[in-house]
Amino acid sequence: MSNILFSAAAFIVALGALVTFHEFGHYWVARRLNVKVLRFSVGFGRPLWRRVAGADRTEYVIAAIPLGGYVKMLDEREGPVAPQERARAFNTQSLPRRTAIVVAGPLFNFILAIAAYWCTFVIGINGITPLLGEVDPQTAAGRAGFQQEDRIVSVNGEPTPTWSRVRIVILEQALDSDAPLLVQVQDAQGGTATRTLPLPSRSLLKEEGDFIGELGLVQWFPDVPPRIGGLLEDHAAARAGIAVGDLVLRADGTPINTWREWVTYVRGRPLQDIRLVVERAGGEVELQLRPGLKDTDAGQIGYIGAYEVESRPLLARMRTTVRYDPIEAAAQALERTWDMTTLTLRVLGKLLTGEAALRNISGPITIAQYAGQTASIGIDHYLNFLALISISLGVLNLLPIPVLDGGHLLYFAMEAVTRKPISERVQMYGQQIGLMILFGLMGLAFYNDIARLMG
Amino acid sequence: MVNMLKLRVMTALVLAAAIVSAILWLETRWLGLVLGAVILLGAWEWGGLSGLHKPAARTAYVAGMALLAAGASLLPGTALFTLGCVWWLLVSLRILRGRPPAQLGGGISTGWLLAGPITLLPAYIAILYLHGSNASSALFLLYAMCIVWVADIGAYFTGRRWGKHPLAPAISPGKTWEGVAGALVLVTVYGLLGGWWFGPSPGAATLLVVLVVAAGGVSVVGDLFESLLKRAAQRKDSGNLLPGHGGVLDRIDSLTAAMPVFTLGALGLQWIEGGAAAA
Numbered sequence: 001m002s003n004i005l006f007s008a009a010a011f012i013v014a015l016g017a018l019v020t021f022h023e024f025g026h027y028w029v030a031r032r033l034n035v036k037v038l039r040f041s042v043g044f045g046r047p048l049w050r051r052v053a054g055a056d057r058t059e060y061v062i063a064a065i066p067l068g069g070y071v072k073m074l075d076e077r078e079g080p081v082a083p084q085e086r087a088r089a090f091n092t093q094s095l096p097r098r099t100a101i102v103v104a105g106p107l108f109n110f111i112l113a114i115a116a117y118w119c120t121f122v123i124g125i126n127g128i129t130p131l132l133g134e135v136d137p138q139t140a141a142g143r144a145g146f147q148q149e150d151r152i153v154s155v156n157g158e159p160t161p162t163w164s165r166v167r168i169v170i171l172e173q174a175l176d177s178d179a180p181l182l183v184q185v186q187d188a189q190g191g192t193a194t195r196t197l198p199l200p201s202r203s204l205l206k207e208e209g210d211f212i213g214e215l216g217l218v219q220w221f222p223d224v225p226p227r228i229g230g231l232l233e234d235h236a237a238a239r240a241g242i243a244v245g246d247l248v249l250r251a252d253g254t255p256i257n258t259w260r261e262w263v264t265y266v267r268g269r270p271l272q273d274i275r276l277v278v279e280r281a282g283g284e285v286e287l288q289l290r291p292g293l294k295d296t297d298a299g300q301i302g303y304i305g306a307y308e309v310e311s312r313p314l315l316a317r318m319r320t321t322v323r324y325d326p327i328e329a330a331a332q333a334l335e336r337t338w339d340m341t342t343l344t345l346r347v348l349g350k351l352l353t354g355e356a357a358l359r360n361i362s363g364p365i366t367i368a369q370y371a372g373q374t375a376s377i378g379i380d381h382y383l384n385f386l387a388l389i390s391i392s393l394g395v396l397n398l399l400p401i402p403v404l405d406g407g408h409l410l411y412f413a414m415e416a417v418t419r420k421p422i423s424e425r426v427q428m429y430g431q432q433i434g435l436m437i438l439f440g441l442m443g444l445a446f447y448n449d450i451a452r453l454m455g
Numbered sequence: 456m457v458n459m460l461k462l463r464v465m466t467a468l469v470l471a472a473a474i475v476s477a478i479l480w481l482e483t484r485w486l487g488l489v490l491g492a493v494i495l496l497g498a499w500e501w502g503g504l505s506g507l508h509k510p511a512a513r514t515a516y517v518a519g520m521a522l523l524a525a526g527a528s529l530l531p532g533t534a535l536f537t538l539g540c541v542w543w544l545l546v547s548l549r550i551l552r553g554r555p556p557a558q559l560g561g562g563i564s565t566g567w568l569l570a571g572p573i574t575l576l577p578a579y580i581a582i583l584y585l586h587g588s589n590a591s592s593a594l595f596l597l598y599a600m601c602i603v604w605v606a607d608i609g610a611y612f613t614g615r616r617w618g619k620h621p622l623a624p625a626i627s628p629g630k631t632w633e634g635v636a637g638a639l640v641l642v643t644v645y646g647l648l649g650g651w652w653f654g655p656s657p658g659a660a661t662l663l664v665v666l667v668v669a670a671g672g673v674s675v676v677g678d679l680f681e682s683l684l685k686r687a688a689q690r691k692d693s694g695n696l697l698p699g700h701g702g703v704l705d706r707i708d709s710l711t712a713a714m715p716v717f718t719l720g721a722l723g724l725q726w727i728e729g730g731a732a733a734a
Contacts, residue, residue, distance in 0.1 A: 006563065037600030045529050065526050167654075271560045293562040298559050334636030430532055432726075439534040445575055451549065454557060 002023065010382070012066055016042065019069045020389050022397070024069045025108030034089040036074040044068055073101075077424070089441025091421075095412055096110035101407045109394030110337055117333035124323035125380045127162025130319060131220040132185075137277075144197045149188040150222060156182050161218060161322045167212055172339065174199055175346045222314035226262040228306050235305020238291040242306060246278040259308045266291050272304035297410050340388060344395045402427070402434030464699055470706070478597055483587035483637040487528075494579045495521060496703045500694040501571040504684050504704075506563035520572055527576045532584050533722060539577030539715030546712075548675045555625035567684055574680065578711040581718035588725075599651055599670070599717050603709035605645045606638040606671040613637020622675075635675055642671030642725040659728055666720035677712025681705070689734040 020042050027040050036056050041047070043063035050061045063069075073090040074081055081089050090098065130152040135142045152160050155169045173181055181197040187193060197215065226248035229240045248256045252275050256262045266274070270293040278285050291302030324332055400410040407430065411422045422430075468681040497518050502516035527535055555595060559567075614634030622630040646667030654660025681704055694702025696713050 045526065065529070070622075293560055435531055435534045436537040439538040442540045443538040443573075444545065446538070446569075447542055449543040450566045450570050450573070451545075453569065454564065 003192070014386050014389060016066055017045075017386070018112065018393055019066075021112050021390075022105045022393065023071050024067045025104035025106075026101055028108075029104035030071065030090070033093065033097050033101065034179060035069060035090055035097075036085060038074060039070075039072040042066075042069040042448075044070070060163070063102050082435045090262075093123045093415060099409065099412050101124070104411070105405050106397045109397070110341070112338045113340070113387040113390040113394070114330075114333045114358060115314055115422065116383045116390065117336045118326075118329050119372075120380045120383045120387075121324045121329035121332050122326055123320070123380055125162075125384065126321050126323040126378065127164055127217065127318060129318045129320045130160055130163045133218045133220040135218070135430070136216050140198055140200060141216030142193050144183075144214065145181075146185070146195055146197075147187055150185040150195075151187075152217075153184040153186055153192065155184075159322060166217070168339075170212060170215075170345070171344055175343070175350070183371060207244045209252070220313045220318070221260065223258045223260065223308040224258045224308060225453070226256050227308060229309030230307050232305035234309075236290055236301070237304040237306040240276070240287050240304075242278065242287060242289070243280065246280050246285070248276065248278055249284065250276070250277040266304055267301040270300055285414050305363040307363075337387070337391060340391050341395060344392055348395070401437050402430035403438060404434065407434055463480045464567060470697070475597065478586065478600075479593050483583055486586055487583050490579060490582060491521070491524060494575050495704060495706060496522065496604065496696060497575055497693075498571060500702045501575070501684070501702045502568065504688045504690060504693060505567035505571065506559050506688070507568070508562070509570055520575070523558075524576055524579060525578050525718075527572075527585075530580075532580070533719070535577050535580055536584075536715045536719035536722065539573070539581070540719050542573050542577075543637075543676060543712045546680050547673065548628065550623055550676055550679050550683065553623050556683050558689065559687050564687070567687065570684075574711050577715040578707075578713075581714040582710075585714075585718055589617070590596030595721075595727055598653070599714070599721075601712060602642060602645065602670050602717065603674040603677075603713050606642050607709065610634035610638040610675070613640075617623050621675060623679055623720050625677055628685055630675070630679070635672070638671055638675065639668060642668055645671075655728060658732065661725055661726055662727070666717060666724070669718040670718065673716050674709035674713040677709045680707035680712070 007096075023040060023042065027037055028035050031334045038056075039059040039061060041059075041061040041063050043061075045063040046064045046069065047066055049058060054058050074085060074087070074088055075090045077091055086092055090101070093101075106432050132141075132146060132148060132150045132152070134148050135146045137143070152166055154160055155166065156164075156173055158169045160166045160169055170181065176404050178199055180196045183195050183197050185193055185195060200215070222410055228237070228242055228244055228246045228248070230244060231242065248262050250256060252263075254265070256265065263384075270291055272290070274289045274291070276287045276289045278287065289304065291304045294303040295302050397404050398405045398406040398409070402410070411430075434441070463730030498517045499513055499518040502513040507513045521602065566725055572589035580598070580624065582596065585592055585599060610630070611634070614629070614631050614637065617633040617637075618631035620632040621628060622632055622635060643664065646664035649667055650663045654663050681693065684712055692701030694701055697706065
């Protein structure tokens with residue numbers, strides 16, 4: 001439960017910051033262009049806090065529903081405007097000025113993303129070295145000659161210091177073409193080699209889940225003995241009488257040799273009794289264990305609340321920090337924002353053409369889970385997450401759907417062509433249709449999130 | 456056993472009378488309070504089925520539902536009902552695939568907890584929306600709500616007489632395709648009656664028939680979705696608040712799916728008839 005609350009809090013903080021910044025973009029440019037702003041609201045619905053300030057008596061509001069916000073400008077279409085103030089109404093502005101005000105919101109999202117990436121690059125982002133575990137010879141990677149303990153240095157010339165970079169670069173390349181990837185690795189002996197990894201097919205994105213794993217690129221993990229290093233209070237393992245220091249020998253008669261085998265065994269048996277033999281103080285002890293059940297992205301798994309500690313020093317050698325000086329960081333941040341923007345657009349395009357499965361659309365619930373996870377790992381990952389969501393928000397808002405900023409831009413483009421404003425009737429229909437598209441998509445996203453959680 | 460049946464009939468009559476009079480004589484906001492209470496009882500049961508057993512946790516869940524209901528009532532109707540329609544469309548596909556649900560086995564399911572508001576709230580707001588739209592709409596709302604009842608009767612009798620091919624054996628063994636066909640036939644007749652009574656023009660009347668049939672069809676899915684939850688929780692009834700009937704959810708499950716679909720369609724009809732101004 002506290003987990004859910006933490007995720008929700010991390011999500012609301014992120015969303016609040018992003019929405020405020022987006023609306024601030026509209027607000028700031030409107031003020032620059034001398035358009036009168038009546039209200040700047042963070043959140044929708046009933047105001048919780050309000051302040052009136054400035055020569056224009058602008059109302060600053062924090063409202064109850066934190067899923068968005070708005071800037072209300074003086075506008076003849078929305079209410080009577082005094083003749084002397086007509087020149088300051090939004091609808092009387094020239095087309096380029098209106099466009100500037102509308103574009104400012106999404107633009108500020110991109111600026112925020114650049115700033116967040118810049119921070120992470122200067123602070124240094126922690127990641128995991130892309131070191132390969134056991135490579136299944138049946139997979140694409142196995143056939144391409146990848147070996148255990150190969151470290152991936154670059155993919156098609158793009159440096160990949162961390163696993164997450166490996167993922168993103170492979171995804172980008174896969175979207176571009178079916179051509180095999182040229183993967184440069186450093187093998188266990190320290191020599192470098194370039195391996196040619198063929199991509200299975202365009203269907204990569206149609207599969208749900210870990211496409212990098214499907215290729216056969218799995219993370220290295222040290223093999224340690226199945227010795228209990230610690231227990232969580234009031235979980236199945238502690239209740240069954242397992243003690244710290246116990247070495248798992250057999251489960252239901254099956255010998256268990258490594259911690260990984262033990263984890264796999266438990267995960268596959270939620271709420272099923274396991275007859276367990278452990279070694280304790282030189283003797284064997286028999287115990288009865290019944291794993292609890294845990295909902296995860298991969299469905300429901302067994303869970304006993306025990307962990308090991310022996311792999312920690314071994315894993316430390318896997319951690320890596322990527323850090324740049326401020327100027328290099330700025331260049332990197334710009335490039336990263338550009339890359340992620342085009343990646344988002346391309347994945348959206350694939351969704352529309354049916355080349356990527358609709359199941360890949362995630363909604364607020366999955367995003368919130370992700371917010372919680374990244375916030376608990378550290379500020380660097382949370383900032384990264386913030387940047388990504390900011391980019392998504394910017395891109396989403398630019399889609400030509402009425403109600404969104406992109407919808408206004410669409411109307412403006414039509415106005416530029418026909419040389420007269422779009423009629424109120426068309427705008428009205430447009431708004432209804434826009435709302436339906438938007439909330440239809442939301443229904444889809446909610447369904448995906450929830451179906452994932454239900455298993 | 457006879458006593459049980461008597462109890463069942465009595466409860467049904469009292470409930471029906473209460474709901475009908477509430478719809479006919481209460482102002483929309485008061486009806487909102489009454490039905491809000493019903494929805495919150497449903498949320499209490501939904502929380503329990505999804506694995507919340509501690510009263511404090513269930514109360515918190517109900518409170519959360521009340522907050523969301525307040526939030527949902529601020530959304531434009533088209534938006535909320537579209538969301539509901541897409542949700543039920545995807546749920547229908549899930550149910551037709553016939554996969555049995557993952558067992559909760561005493562655990563708490565975040566997925567089912569989150570599904571609660573999306574199942575209950577669009578229907579709640581849809582009912583209030585229909586009720587409040589104009590002076591004669593109380594009758595129209597009653598007509599709409601009776602669709603699920605007509606579908607139920609059609610399914611029950613044809614299913615009992617001709618039922619052979621199971622609809623979703625992993626979820627609800629009693630339901631058959633023949634039952635669904637019977638429901639659709641009876642609902643079509645009911646739709647024709649409605650078209651004749653309410654339809655302002657032959658075109659609108661035809662569309663109304665289509666709408667009634669769609670709502671009748673999806674009502675079966677509403678029923679099955681709640682069965683899916685009960686299956687996952689390994690329970691027979693959603694609760695025991697209603698003597699002889701099980702829980703509140705067991706009574707309103709079909710409505711949860713039918714109402715958002717019907718209302719979005721009705722909005723569309725209004726649009727076609729009256730132009731955008733009416734929306």
